[in-house]
Amino acid sequence: MAGLCLLVILGLRWFSVKTQIADLNKENVQLQAELIKYQAIAKEVEKFKADKGSLEAKLASIDRLKAGQVGPVHILDQVSQLLPDGVWLTSLNHTAARLVLQGYAFTNFSIAEFMTQLAKSPDGRFTNVDLSYSEHALIGKVPVEKFEITCAVKL
Secondary structure (H helix, E strand, C coil): CHHHHHHHHHHHHHHHHHHHHHHHHHHHHHHHHHHHHHHHHHHHHHHHHHHHHHHHHHHHHHHHHHHHHHHHHHHHHHHHHHCCCCEEEEEEEEECCEEEEEEEECCHHHHHHHHHHHHCCCCCCEEEEEEEEEEEEEECCEEEEEEEEEEEECC
């Protein structure tokens, strides 16, 4: 009888362990499925991080370009404010720290006034203002002075 009892207990224990193994296998399959799902999500997160890095680099480039635009805009604005009546520009070239202005004026006095205005700019942006040339020209039948001024410019 003791043998039969032991056999029943071992049978119940075997059935219990078999049930636990089945449950653990089922849980393992579910966890493997979740792992695959989370690996796919992790790949998407990595892709988003890469995209974010790319976008941040593009934004930094845009910011640098915007910062580079500020100088020329201020230069053009200030030159237009300093331009006296009777003087008009045909060309404004900015390279490195140099500015070359070409244009026409009705008189040499107007050109001189423009050069003085540039040299006395309120923020000291224009220095070493020089007249490259001034020559007589005709626009239609109107006599004018064609000129070129160069100066150093601070951004």
